[in-house]
Amino acid sequence: MTDVTLKYASRAVPRYTSYPTAPHFSSEVGKDVYAKWLSMIDSDTPISLYLHVPFCQSMCHYCxxxxxxxxxxxxxxxxxxMLVKEVELVASKLPDGQPVSHIHWGGGTPSILPRDAFLRVVNAVKTHFSLTSGMEHAIELDPRTVNPHLAETLAQAGINRASLGVQDFDLKVQEAVGRVQPYDIVKAAVEALRAVGIREINLDLMYGLPYQSRKTIQETVDLTASLDPSRLALFGYAHVPWMKKHQRLIPEDLLPNAAERIALFDDASAALAAYGYEKIGLDHFAKADDPLAVxxxxxxxxxxxQGYTTDEADILIGLGASSIGKLPQGYMQNSPDFAGWVRSVEAGELPIARGLEMDQDDRARATIIMSIMTAYEVNxxxxxxxxxxxLEPLRACYDQLTELLQDGVAERDGDVVRVTHQGRPLVRLVASVFDAYLQTGKGRHSVAV
Structure with missing residues (x-):
């Protein structure tokens, strides 16, 4: 940990999984605009699908x-x-056999769907789209739901990458966040997946949770590495109780402070590096031969x-209540109102609640921000x-870089901006300099580290 990292750690900025970010979406983009955008997709253009399943058997306090x-x-x-009907509805707006190069299931807990229901949705996708050779078909899993029967279902569906939410292996931490899952349960889940040929395993860890210590997070990394995942994520817990009221179940006085959060991340990162995992971007780690590292x-x-990805498709179609997608023209989000989503789909209408149509300035700034977030530099x-x-409005952003340059977080050579090695934990702050929407007051964000 450096004094510079600590200085900026508590500043709130977006995670930049999109730009512009979701708080700036509006009802100006609805079903008619989305239908027009879909009609403009070329029949040979590979697209990506995201299927959201907003159900869990219990609520984790940190969720x-x-x-x-x-x-x-x-x-x-x-x-x-309803998901099958939405697949059919969206496909009807596209050329027959639109190629799909990437599928990702998220939630919630997608694996909570009964076997016949899950396969029904998969078969609808296979019927209405053309799945490309070598396509990644990924799913997020709660290890507590994984057994040999589910593993067989996933293999039958063509799943070839699974991401399991571990968060932390310490029992006291697990009890504090409402997700008790001993190591043996996670190990059995990983073994069940590998037994059916699903060998690309991601494990998700979290730092900044109550009762975590440098000792417990080292033990968590040791146990995680013993499972030999090909890829890991080390997410910082985002405490946003004004958005997620159930997070109030986590007493704020039990959360580590900024310095403790940084120490947890640094220790976990060093431990993962010692096990041979390369640090990828802000919070991912992978073996050298993993496609993400490549x-x-x-x-x-x-x-x-979904965070850092190998998905190169420029078109992401979101399916399911609240899901977000992106087309070259902009972003669109399905209704987060579950009943509203159902009503629209049943009526044969695209269930779009809001979105944002991008202009050239948005696209330029999005490219700048994503280059900083993925490559740590941009021209x-x-x-x-x-x-x-x-160029001049973009150059005007350099004024906001002054403090970061002085503190060695970033460096600038003419119009080339780079994040320094010591500044990488603060990459979101450097990216935020080019965010034209950040000062509008819309949306509250999690801390930078």
């Missing part, structure tokens, strides 16, 4: 996702039926709503030229 709690099967069967080295790594003048936008 920042849009999800609902259910112990019953009927809501899950009904949701799958993409990072080759400069092809991207960042979207601002080259981006301005590529998007035919005025």
């Amino acid at each position: 920042g996702c849009y999800t609902k709690i259910t112990q019953k099967e009927k809501p899950l069967q009904d949701y799958a039926d 993409a990072a080295h080759e400069g092809t790594m991207r960042r979207n709503f 601002v003048a080259a981006v301005a030229e590529a998007f035919s936008v005025d």
Whole structure:
């Protein structure tokens, strides 16, 4: 930890999984605009699909996702039926056999869907789209739901990458955040997946949780490494109780302070490096031969709503209540109102609640921000030229870099801006300099580290 990192750690900035960020979406983009955008997609252009399943069996106190709690099967069967209808609805707006190069299931807990319901949705996707050779088909999993039967279902569906939420292996920490899952449960889940041929395993860890210490996070990394995942994420807990009221179940006085958060991240990062994992971007780690590490080295790594990714598709179609997608023209989000989403789909209408149509300035700034977030540097003048936008408003952002330059977080050589090695934990702050929406007062964000 450096004094500089500590100085900036508590500043609140977006995570920049998109730009402009979701708080700036509006109802100006609705179903008619979205339908027009879909009609403009070329039949040969590979697209990516994100399927959101907003259900869990219980609520984890730290959760920042849009999800609902259910112990019953009927809501899950009904949701799958609606998801099938939305797949059919979106596909009807696209050329027959639109190629799909990437599928990602998120939630909630996507694996909570009963076997027949899950496969029903998968078969609808296979029927209405053309899945490309070598396509990554990924899913987020709660290890507590994974057993041999589920693993067989996932393999039958064509899943080839699974991401399991571990967060922390210490029992006291798990009890404090409402997610008790002993190491043996996670180990059994990983073994069940590998037994059916799903070998690309991601494990997600979290720092900044109550009762975490430098000792417990080292033990968590040791246990995690013993499971030999190909890729890991080390997310900072975002305490946003004004958005997620259930987070109030976590007493704020138990949360580590800024200095303690930084120490937790630094210790975990060093431990993962010792186990042979390369640090990728802000918060990911991967083995050298993992596709994400390869993409990072080759400069092809991207960042979207799922975080750092190898998905190179420029079109992301969101399916399911609250899901967000992106097309070249801008962003669109399905209704987060569950009943509203159902009503729209049943009526044969695209269930878009809001979005944002991008202009050239948005696109230029998005490119700058994503380059900083993925490659730690950007040639601002080259981006301005590529998007035919005025360079001077972008250069005006350099004034906001002054303090970061003085503190060694970033460096600038003419129009080339770089994040220094010591400044990498603060990469979001450097990116935020070019965010034209940040000062509008819309949205509250989590801390920088």
